[in-house]
């Protein structure tokens with residue numbers, strides 16, 4: 002699949018028609034001959050087919066729900082930001098290790114909210130409460146917001162809004178590459194655009210229905226060229242035969258593209274990097290095996306070290322010597338390709 006998400010079916014809350022965006026969306030999906038049906042609540046949608054968990058999951062990922070977000074509150078988002086900024090929920094991608102899989106349940110249909118102005122008003126209030134301290138908002142805590150951007154324009158509105166906000170900052174992360182409409186936004190350096198990257202070996206096996214690493218790298222070059230603060234999350238990092246060469250190539254190619262497209266005066270000092278080695282909980286493993294019965298994800302407890310988690314969920318991480326080797330390897334790569342970048346963490 003390409004990064005162009007076209008839903009198989011659409012549901013809408015009747016209330017969404019009271020907003021110009023809701024009306025336009027419903028009309029344009031009808032014009033595309035996509036089945037469009039009302040639903041009483043965007044939180045409880047019935048009518049998504051699927052006789053088993055794998056099918057239900059796949060069908061949900063092709064379903065778009067147009068709703069009105071009513072909550073007056075934003076969830077907190079420690080430690081990366083102060084608050085989540087909810088513009089979209091879920092994403093049409095099918096990464097086997099999706100970080101939303103456990104929170105979104107069996108039918109993670111894609112939800113967009115048409116009352117963007119009201120959502121941004123809540124952000125304004127929260128910024129006001131903390132000013133002159135800067136308040137940070139995360140736009141990808143419950144979604145990948147890019148695939149539906151071509152329909153809603155919500156991200157661009159939000160980026161423009163933060164461009165005008167003296168005390169507010171926005172950040173989000175994506176694996177998608179449909180970024181052209183955002184290149185002209187008036188971001189004023191207040192939005193950090195992050196890409197989630199991995200090597201071909203990993204993306205080809207586990208990140209179904211998402212763009213290739215090369216496409217993501219090309220998109221990141223455009224974003225950098227448009228003057229956005231840029232970041233990369235390398236996650237999840239795996240060990241497999243030949244991992245060193247694959248990851249080395251990934252960083253080398255990324256550095257090459259950024260050097261080609263960086264605006265004058267840019268230095269890797271302005272780049273943030275995050276590294277997350279692969280880990281899993283038994284709950285996530287059970288989920289993954291249900292949705293992807295033929296998964297090749299390496300999840301063998303004997304090969305890992307058990308680490309107690311904060312909320313009673315222990316994680317299986319790479320054993321210390323293997324983790325250390327990964328850490329040293331990536332530190333070396335950063336030194337070679339992005340010597341001044343800020344490494345936020347390696348876990």
Ligand code: SF4
Nearest residue numbers: 092094095096099145
């Ligand atoms: S792109 Fe991100 S949000 Fe979408 S399925 Fe993959 S991990 Fe989940």
